[in-house]
Amino acid sequence: MRSTELYHRLKAEIDTMPVVDMHEHLIFPEEDYLDLARGLGADFGRFLSWYTVDDLQSAGMEISNVQEYKDTAGAVLRVNGKPLSLDEKWNYIRPYWEHTRHTGYSRAALYSMKKLLDVDDLNDRTYLEVSERLSSLMKPGVYHTMLKDICGFTYIVNDIDTMAAPGAYERMDHSLLHFASRFRHFSYAYKPGGIENLEKTFNRTIRNIDHLLDTMDAQFERWEDERKGRIALKIADAYLRDVYYEDSTREEAERVMRRIFTLRKIPRNDETLSYTEARPFENFIMHRILDRAEEHGFPVMVHTGIQTHMGNEVGNSRVGLLTNLFMKYPRIRFHVLHSSYPWMNEAACLAKQFHNVSLDLSWVHIIVPEGAREGLSHMLDMVPVNKIHGFGGDALVPETIWGALEVARENIAYVLAEKVAIGQMSESQAVVVADKLLNGNAGQIFQFEP
Numbered sequence: 001m002r003s004t005e006l007y008h009r010l011k012a013e014i015d016t017m018p019v020v021d022m023h024e025h026l027i028f029p030e031e032d033y034l035d036l037a038r039g040l041g042a043d044f045g046r047f048l049s050w051y052t053v054d055d056l057q058s059a060g061m062e063i064s065n066v067q068e069y070k071d072t073a074g075a076v077l078r079v080n081g082k083p084l085s086l087d088e089k090w091n092y093i094r095p096y097w098e099h100t101r102h103t104g105y106s107r108a109a110l111y112s113m114k115k116l117l118d119v120d121d122l123n124d125r126t127y128l129e130v131s132e133r134l135s136s137l138m139k140p141g142v143y144h145t146m147l148k149d150i151c152g153f154t155y156i157v158n159d160i161d162t163m164a165a166p167g168a169y170e171r172m173d174h175s176l177l178h179f180a181s182r183f184r185h186f187s188y189a190y191k192p193g194g195i196e197n198l199e200k201t202f203n204r205t206i207r208n209i210d211h212l213l214d215t216m217d218a219q220f221e222r223w224e225d226e227r228k229g230r231i232a233l234k235i236a237d238a239y240l241r242d243v244y245y246e247d248s249t250r251e252e253a254e255r256v257m258r259r260i261f262t263l264r265k266i267p268r269n270d271e272t273l274s275y276t277e278a279r280p281f282e283n284f285i286m287h288r289i290l291d292r293a294e295e296h297g298f299p300v301m302v303h304t305g306i307q308t309h310m311g312n313e314v315g316n317s318r319v320g321l322l323t324n325l326f327m328k329y330p331r332i333r334f335h336v337l338h339s340s341y342p343w344m345n346e347a348a349c350l351a352k353q354f355h356n357v358s359l360d361l362s363w364v365h366i367i368v369p370e371g372a373r374e375g376l377s378h379m380l381d382m383v384p385v386n387k388i389h390g391f392g393g394d395a396l397v398p399e400t401i402w403g404a405l406e407v408a409r410e411n412i413a414y415v416l417a418e419k420v421a422i423g424q425m426s427e428s429q430a431v432v433v434a435d436k437l438l439n440g441n442a443g444q445i446f447q448f449e450p
């Protein structure tokens with residue numbers, strides 16, 4: 001199919017379409033991003049820093065501090081505690097790169113290198129060239145160049161709340177970036193220091209559930225006042241627990257709240273709440289967060305499906321676990337990030353059955369390009385097209401996004417070309433569908449105007 005003229009015609013048409021990028025984690029304001037490049041360098045490691053590094057580790061590569069590698073956008077790779085020089089870094093990564101170079105993550109990285117740097121491959125001969133050419137791009141205006149001029153994004157939904165440095169939100173480019181924000185400091189308030197942090201932030205005393213809920217209202221009010229660019233709630237709990245939120249009672253939550261203060265008064269043997277004890281509190285607060293999201297009309301984006309980073313429990317993130325929330329909150333638009341891969345068909349069933357559930361193909365295109373094509377094909381057969389969102393890069397730094405976008409465009413063109421070829425839609429209808437997936441549908445969920 002990819003060799004046919006039809007595919008290439010559709011791909012060429014799709015390449016010209018404006019795109020709303022539904023999901024990124026661009027944590028650095030541009031000045032911090034340039035500072036990072038000035039301080040630690042911007043080299044080939046950056047293209048491997050956010051996702052490909054997971055594949056490198058899966059292939060057997062060991063890193064002393066993978067979080068540091070990710071937080072420095074691939075600059076600092078430490079092995080046995082020692083940071084590697086540029087040459088050492090390449091020599092260390094190279095054998096694992098040979099094992100991982102054909103995965104979806106790596107394909108996207110290579111596409112980005114080709115587009116931004118005009119380098120065809122990452123190997124012994126090019127790693128220095130990649131590093132030098134990337135460094136030369138680190139100039140003011142680079143975000144605009146990469147994200148608007150090259151990728152053609154009209155808006156980006158950026159999820160940075162718990163990842164960015166304090167004050168970063170205010171220094172972001174609000175003409176391009178809109179924000180999905182998290183409220184987990186309320187649902188996780190049972191953790192050591194959680195209540196104290198909320199008391200400090202809101203300058204008030206919190207001793208019971210009512211105090212906590214009042215504080216949450218204050219957060220929502222503050223959020224509305226300063227709403228500029230904040231357009232959705234984000235739930236990313238699947239990294240820490242399963243996403244089945246039982247409808248726990250107020251009494252259960254109050255019991256946990258009392259226990260928090262008992263432990264605070266008698267801190268013997270470093271005793272803390274167990275997760276089993278705390279879970280009803282977390283559930284109760286999550287339902288109150290959703291009550292307020294429904295009242296305020298905020299869409300809720302939920303991480304579902306495979307998690308990044310190594311060693312997660314993938315079953316925690318299965319979309320079917322959210323069904324009770326879809327039923328209970330019919331006026332909330334639940335936006336199922338990553339279409340819950342590897343449960344994409346389950347996600348499609350739920351989106352078909354619930355008017356308030358939409359599907360999002362962010363990140364899936366590069367996790368498994370073939371799976372994304374299969375999933376999209378099923379979705380187009382099952383789900384009204386206004387509820388399918390075609391692209392999000394899910395990246396930390398802008399230079400990795402173009403490759404992900406290119407894989408997404410290929411996948412969308414491929415699936416639509418197949419449907420046109422067997423007479424399921426006309427070519428002009430396919431173009432309309434592609435535009436909805438990449439651009440038109442986003443405005444139905446999110447209010448992008450500040």
Ligand SMILES: [Zn+2]
Nearest residue numbers: 023024025394
């Ligand atoms: Zn994400």
